Amino acid sequence: MTALGGHVQADSAGPRPMLVLLRLLRPMAGPMLWTGFASWAGWSSLMAITVMGAWGVGHAVVLNTLPPAAFWWALGLAVTGRVLLTWHEMDISHALAYRVLDLLRMRLFDSYAAQVVEGRQAHSGEAAATALxxxxxxxxxxxxxxxxxxxxxxxxAVGAVALSLLDPAMGAAVVMLGALLMASGLFLRGRLTQAGQDQQEETSRLSTFLTDVFGNARDILSFSLTDRIVAEAELRTGRISRHERRAALLQNLAEGARDLLTVGALLAVLLLGLRGAVAPELMAAAVTLAMMSLAPLIGAADTLGRLHPLQASAARVAAQLEDGALSPASRERTDDGPADAPGRAEPSRPPAAAWGIRLRGLRHRHPGRGELRYPEITVHPGEHVAITGPSGVGKTTLVNLVSGLWRPSAGEVELIVPDSALPGRSPQAIPEAELRARVAVVDQESRLFRGTVAQNLRMRAPDGLLPDEELEIALRAVGADGWISLEDELGETGLRLSGGQRARLCLARALVQRPALLILDEVTASLDAETEAGITGLIRSLECTVLTVSHRASTAATADRVIAL
Structure with a gap:
């Protein structure tokens, strides 16, 4: 299942991606500086209010007298300033946030647009997670x-300078404690960053994997991959849980270290205050000034300890913005390959004996759309039959019924298995593994999975195991070996390829399993005449039973027999 949910890991080691994005935000330098100034002014006003309040209490308790009137005016102005600054900071920071988000998204969408123009496209799951x-x-x-x-x-810095003027020893102690607190923000930072990166990468892989699964639901059912999908989803979810637990444990250890330092800082300040170097009426103000100087630093240290998810996010955004062009070798493979019918390569495994089809009294009811009735039809093993008819007559419904994806409302679909004790069996009576191994469906909605060509071709193989020689035979059989290799990356749903190229690879993926019955639903609908001729010539060369549904007369004409519904 490596073809589903493939992901290129972004390098999130170190702060480089965050600095790369910061350079993109240079137009926001002025608003960012003003926001920082407003935040500092708000903190300073809060510090002033707290220290003045402590001084007022100390003055009243020690000197047994109320502070002078100037104190109350200064305290009132500080409170008013704090209120106004808080409102202003919230206003400008929210405005800045919208501008930052707008600028980053515009750069990201420009990158996506450039990739589409160059024939590339970011995976939609990754793009959505990154953009949102x-x-x-x-x-x-x-x-x-x-x-x-x-x-x-x-x-x-301002608080430490003010405290040093009041008591140099206490000021020096606060500087040392502040340095330790900032260092605590880096405690286990390397392991936290790695744990956060691993968690986010696994979450991204799961998102990409599920996007591929839901976008290719019909092919997954047709390939009988449900059990493998569920098993891989459980495996990925378990990895995410392990990374989450590891990150939470490391985060708790780092927070515990900061809490110990905070308690130690409080005790150290109180002990230094008891030395008597500061006047008694100023003691409360000095201790409060020391703690108010350290308080924002404690918050900053905690923030630094939680940057690991942001580093992973910045790495993913930077990787999208810096995504390079395709290699020259990839750019050279842009044609649909030879238009003439390719020669049939000799298989290294014998193909399965061709199966036939018999329809008797077949009907199928769509809720709200009435009932579809089908004539008696028999397709002999090895025969190539084309089904035609106007839109809405039930051609695609017939494909779903014959392949066993749907059950009929009435009547019977029988698959004729030569040399079997029960030559005619309904698709539901055949074991799922055998049915999906012998019946291949390719339609105009068939998708290629994200991953390499080899990974896509092996989707049809039992347990995903096939030697490269088998895959090369399939590529040669559809005439694709001249313009693509097994190691080439296809991108999401194969959008890097043309319609004809995708049709050839989807057909090669079906041929890898050596089907006994190949069902084709409008595979040439969107192809030009030259590419259609190449595909129909290839189909005509196949020895298995082929049921082709098409509205094109040129495609139907290559069959042994044409049945009009």
């Missing part, structure tokens, strides 16, 4: 978190 989840995380970081960290450092 990752950018919203980064928007908050660049619009809010950077300003908060910068203002915390500046507030700490």
């Amino acid at each position: 989840t990752d950018l919203e995380k980064l928007e908050f970081f660049y619009a809010h978190t950077i300003a908060q960290i910068a203002s915390a450092l500046l507030t700490f």
Whole structure:
């Protein structure tokens, strides 16, 4: 199942991706600086209010007198300033957040557009996760978190200087404790970053995997891959859970270290205050100033310890923006290959004996659309039969009934198995593994999975195991070996290829299993005449039973017999 949910891991080691995106935000430099200043002013006003309040209490308790009137005016102005600054910071930071998000999304969408123009396209699951989840995380970081960290450092510096003027020993102690707190933000940071990266990469792989699954549901049912899909989804979910538990454990250890340092800082400040180097009426203010200087730094250290998910998000966004062009070798393979019918390669495994089809009294009712009735039809083993008719007559429904994807409302579909004790069996009576191994369906909606050509071709093989020689034979059989190789990446649903190229590879994927019955539903509908001729010539050369549904007279004309519904 490696062809489903393939993912290219982005390099998120270190802060480089975050710096790359920061350079993209240079037009936002002015608003970002002003937001940082407003955040610092808000913190400073809060510090002033708290320290003034502590001084007022100390003055009243020690000197047994209320502070002078100027104190109350200053305290009132500080409170008013704090309220206004808080409102202003919220206003400008939210405006900045929308502008940052808009700029990053525009750059990202420009990158997606360039990839489409160049014949490439990002996987839709990855693109959605990057454009929505990752950018919203980064928007908050660049619009809010950077300003908060910068203002915390500046507030700490101002507080430490003020405290040093009051008591140099206490000021030096606060500087040392602040350095330890910031270092605690880097405690286990390497392991936290790796755990966060692993978790996010696995989550991204699961998102991509599920996008492929839901987008290729019919092919997955046709290939009988349901059990393998469920098993792989459970495996990926288990990996995510393990990474989450590991990241949570490391985060708890880092937070515990910061909590111990915070308690130690409080005790150290209190012990230094008891030395008597500061006047008694200023003691409460000095201790409060020390703790208010360290408070924003504690928050900044905690933020630094939680940057690992953001680094992974930044790496994914940067990888999308910096996605390079296709290699020259990939660009050279742009034609549909030879238009004439390719020669049939000798298989290294004997093909299965051809199966026939018998329809008797077959009817199928679609809710709200009436009942479809089919004539008596017999397709002999090895015969090539074309089914034609106007839209809505039930051609695709017949494909689903014969292949066993649907059950008929009435009547019988029998698959004729030569040399069998029960030569005529309904698709539902045949074991699922045998049915999917012997009946192959290719239609105009058939998709290629994200991954390499080899991974796509092996989807049809039992347990996904086939030697490369078998796959090369299939590529030669459909005339694709001249313009693509087994190692080439196809991208999501094979969008890097033309319609004719996708049709040839889908047909090669069906031929890999050596089907006894090949059902083709409008596989030439979107092809030009030259490519159609090549595909129909190939189909005509097959020895298995072929049931072709087509509205094109030129496609139907290559069959042994044409049945009009």
